[in-house]
Amino acid sequence: MNKKFTKYLTLLFLTFTIVYFIQNKITAQMEWLTTKTEYDGLPLFLRLPNYKNIWKYKSKYPKLICITHEFDSVKDNGLPTSDYNKSLFDFDKEVTDLFQLENDGILILVETYGGARNYWFYVKDIELATTLFEALKSKHSDKKLDLEYHDDSDWDFLKKYPVELYKKE
Template identity: 30%
Template sequence: MKDNGLPEADYNETLAPLDAALIEPFRDEADGLVALVETFAGKRTYYVYLTSAFDTDRFMSGIEARFPQENIAWKRHDDPAWRLFNGYATDFGFA
């Protein structure tokens, strides 16, 4: 990581397959929407809003099986009002 907390370009490139695996399933927005990808202090966080019918457990176990070398931590939160996303939009002026 750089002094400013952002990832080195070489490291970013090594994460391209994982990025694609986490983002591509939602490109058509049928099962969910990737609202934000945050990279800072050596961590990348994906904020995804999912449909209630989406099989989250199957998706997560599939990602873990494909990328066993990555240290992946999952957290789930209900946010039907999109508070997290709306907060970022307001804070960074793109609302």
């Protein structure tokens, strides 16, 4: 009986270990596409995950949310100062990983423009998104954060974005 219990615990430990490493590997391997353009005469930096086919998620995530972080330190062109931007790396990673493993939502775009950074997601559940946002806001009370959301089951935001972000479905 003792050997069975030990084997069971060992198997359980290995299973959790494998799942943990797989989850971290997926997050660590996110490939990003970046570009710089201009909008209304100001620089606009775009960063998006390199999904092979983002449209396969369309039916799963009908709600569009945007988390906006208004910067505390900006240059005349609206971009964050270099040192301030470097100080945001951990926070940025936390926001981009808010919906891990595509369980409850996916990140589609990060915009840096006009003194702020906008994190755009498509999600299943606005209540869960709001809960996650409130926890993020509470943890980072030193940051100016805002949440906007609306239904977008047709993904018009992506379809009508001024620059083609993803190949059309």
